[in-house]
Amino acid sequence: MAIVMSVNAGSSSFKFQVFEMPEEKVLAQGNVERIGLENSIFGMKFNGQKIKEVMDIPDHGVAVKKIMSALVDNKIVEHLDDIQAVGHRMVHGGEYFDHSVKESQEAIDKFIELTDLAPLHNPAGLLGYRSFKEALPHASHTFVFDTAFHQSMPKENYLYPIPYEYYENDKIRRYGMHGTSHLYLTQRYAELTGKKIEDVNIVTCHLGNGGSITAVKNGKSFKTSMGFTPLAGIMMGTRCGDIDPAIIVYLQKKYGYTYEDIDNILNKKSGFLGVSGISSDSRDIEDAAAEGNERAILAEKMFNNRVIETVSGYIGLMGGADAIVFAGGIGENSWLHRKEICDGLSVFGVEVLDELNKDVRGVEKKLSSEASKMEVWLIPTDEELVMARDAYKDLMENA
Numbered sequence: 001m002a003i004v005m006s007v008n009a010g011s012s013s014f015k016f017q018v019f020e021m022p023e024e025k026v027l028a029q030g031n032v033e034r035i036g037l038e039n040s041i042f043g044m045k046f047n048g049q050k051i052k053e054v055m056d057i058p059d060h061g062v063a064v065k066k067i068m069s070a071l072v073d074n075k076i077v078e079h080l081d082d083i084q085a086v087g088h089r090m091v092h093g094g095e096y097f098d099h100s101v102k103e104s105q106e107a108i109d110k111f112i113e114l115t116d117l118a119p120l121h122n123p124a125g126l127l128g129y130r131s132f133k134e135a136l137p138h139a140s141h142t143f144v145f146d147t148a149f150h151q152s153m154p155k156e157n158y159l160y161p162i163p164y165e166y167y168e169n170d171k172i173r174r175y176g177m178h179g180t181s182h183l184y185l186t187q188r189y190a191e192l193t194g195k196k197i198e199d200v201n202i203v204t205c206h207l208g209n210g211g212s213i214t215a216v217k218n219g220k221s222f223k224t225s226m227g228f229t230p231l232a233g234i235m236m237g238t239r240c241g242d243i244d245p246a247i248i249v250y251l252q253k254k255y256g257y258t259y260e261d262i263d264n265i266l267n268k269k270s271g272f273l274g275v276s277g278i279s280s281d282s283r284d285i286e287d288a289a290a291e292g293n294e295r296a297i298l299a300e301k302m303f304n305n306r307v308i309e310t311v312s313g314y315i316g317l318m319g320g321a322d323a324i325v326f327a328g329g330i331g332e333n334s335w336l337h338r339k340e341i342c343d344g345l346s347v348f349g350v351e352v353l354d355e356l357n358k359d360v361r362g363v364e365k366k367l368s369s370e371a372s373k374m375e376v377w378l379i380p381t382d383e384e385l386v387m388a389r390d391a392y393k394d395l396m397e398n399a
């Protein structure tokens, strides 16, 4: 038995979970928010209890000390040395990392070289790793990448039709994100259906505030909707997803926008928020749509259509699929979105009945009818578990 943590560091936050492995039992989960700002918040759930403290946490190092003392004080671990392994979410692994790796100077150097590809996320991942390494120097640390699962995409599916030198010189290509989630969904679908991973042909829909869809062929990512950055693909909470790239040039010319302006508009002001003018949160949009708000109704239709289009395209590209899997905040909670999307896929013989789907949230369940030609599943995703599994695997291999 080993205690293993999974850690997701943001520029001003930490999310963590503590697992007992190999049982995969969650002992605690929590987060630190507003690091570096006044009134930082520490929260943790364990053993049916919940704690929340507001205090000033000036940096990530102090945040980790707070997490560590909370784990000991609440007897989740007896000594810090009991934590034997940590899986760190490092976000962008470029073309170099196609699976999780144990910490090494070489891996750190390579990772730093990739900073350009994720200028906000990769430094946060590194900072998180360094802070935990200082607190837990004897633990085994493993780097987990959001992009790794998608490294199996064939070249014709990851290249953009722009001059080839931008790929050769600048590594501009589709990388995809949420790989840890799509991998989990693939593995879990295989377990639930008793299939071998290499026989899994499905489309996984991770629909959250950020969303991506992946064609999983023979258990591997074959194509995914996020691209060079997480801005691409379906419509999201505040991100536009795929748009005509010439719109950018047009707006720059017309309004003299800088690249920061464009970045802000497309990443923070578009999607559900931009179309509805109400909110980036799909719950607010659903409520407004139910009251007849036209732009909310429009935003819902646009979102659903993007998902339908992408799933349909992937089914065609893969030469057929056995199942569609829903996950993420919207996929796991909104039966209405699932219904509209599945109705839009009826051409493939997809049939999801209300009695199987209505009001179902947050549980593993097959939603399609017996008559459905393709299965539809709801599988709550668990990226933290994948991180803990990879960290535990490294720990065992090096024991």
Ligand code: ADP
Pocket: 207, 208, 209, 210, 211, 237, 280, 281, 282, 283, 284, 328, 329, 330, 333, 334
């Ligand atoms: P992130 O990409 O930040 O991880 P999440 O996966 O948490 O996002 O998803 C957030 C989205 O999920 C929001 O649009 C939110 O409205 C939606 N969501 C969460 N809970 C519900 C719910 N009970 N009903 C409908 N939508 C929900």
